[in-house]
Amino acid sequence: MMAPNEKAAKNQFYTSLERTGAGYFDYYLLHALMDNNYTKYDKFHIWDFVKEQKEKGLIKHYGFSFHGSPKLLEKLLTDHPDVEFVQLQINYADWENPEVASRANYEIARRHGKSIVVMEPVKGGTLANPPAAVKKLFDDYDPNMSYASWAIRFAASLDGIMTVLSGMSSLEQMEDNLSYMKDFKPLNDEEQKIIQQAQRIMGNSSTIPCTACRYCTKGCPKNIPIPEIFSAANKEIGNGQRDEALSDYKKAVESVGKASDCINCKQCERACPQHIKITDHLKKCAEMLEK
Ligand code: SF4
Ligand code: SF4
Numbered sequence: 001m002m003a004p005n006e007k008a009a010k011n012q013f014y015t016s017l018e019r020t021g022a023g024y025f026d027y028y029l030l031h032a033l034m035d036n037n038y039t040k041y042d043k044f045h046i047w048d049f050v051k052e053q054k055e056k057g058l059i060k061h062y063g064f065s066f067h068g069s070p071k072l073l074e075k076l077l078t079d080h081p082d083v084e085f086v087q088l089q090i091n092y093a094d095w096e097n098p099e100v101a102s103r104a105n106y107e108i109a110r111r112h113g114k115s116i117v118v119m120e121p122v123k124g125g126t127l128a129n130p131p132a133a134v135k136k137l138f139d140d141y142d143p144n145m146s147y148a149s150w151a152i153r154f155a156a157s158l159d160g161i162m163t164v165l166s167g168m169s170s171l172e173q174m175e176d177n178l179s180y181m182k183d184f185k186p187l188n189d190e191e192q193k194i195i196q197q198a199q200r201i202m203g204n205s206s207t208i209p210c211t212a213c214r215y216c217t218k219g220c221p222k223n224i225p226i227p228e229i230f231s232a233a234n235k236e237i238g239n240g241q242r243d244e245a246l247s248d249y250k251k252a253v254e255s256v257g258k259a260s261d262c263i264n265c266k267q268c269e270r271a272c273p274q275h276i277k278i279t280d281h282l283k284k285c286a287e288m289l290e291k
Helices: 006-020 038-043 046-055 070-079 102-111 132-141 147-156 171-181 189-203 226-239 242-252 267-271 278-289
Strands: 025-033 059-066 085-089 115-119 161-164
Touching (some): 006 046, 025 038, 025 046, 038 046, 059 070, 059 115, 070 102, 085 102, 102 115, 132 147, 132 189, 147 161, 147 171, 226 242, 226 278, 242 278
Parallel strands (some): 025 059, 059 085, 115 161
């Protein structure tokens, strides 16, 4: 969360240092820069602050995670050439998506010679369960390759990647991940073409591009489980799985707010790094899943 003032912002660094007991940070990340918050990093003198910590040896390398426009990334990397790495949202489905701009941001970071940490390679789990037409494409090539493996290998195959944060949440996912990342082979030409076909299909998909980061839910006055509702809706929109969508929706809203409880305060939209029109989607979800 963005600190309210300079002192609180700087204290976040000292708190992390104390809580981890690490003594210093190998890689220190300024969190979630985007078009509506980047000026605070200047106002709170955070760029000078991380540089000072580096000079003191408390930070070895610093960078920032980014959720903004290519124009802003160009500006930040021009204004702060000492930044050593950038954490970007990169996945094959959002490669050309203008809201996420995976490709444009990746190319800008590389042009500035920065290493890249990839976040959201599986798009919050969405690409582990892609639309049926994409599943068929992947299965026809090799039914033993998991859908998540296509997404993670796509990101890891790009030049200049420092690491891919795959966001595993179970032992099964860890085992799957190790099976293709331990002795990593980049996508071959045929596999790249299959990904391009998948991108074309996903470009036509009207699923809600939620990555389940949960930034939106913290301040919702109606306690609406936004990512779970969108995940349920996507089962119907992307895969035509109506029964599953209805059952997931019922479970998601059992003891909290429903999609139709939204009072349109838009707190969630201000927090969403994917710039999703959450309130519009919630209206559609209510129509789709509450009738
Ligand atoms: S607009 Fe709706 S979903 Fe968003 S924070 Fe307000 S009540 Fe919650
Ligand atoms: S902030 Fe946006 S991307 Fe993140 S969970 Fe909420 S709707 Fe999804």
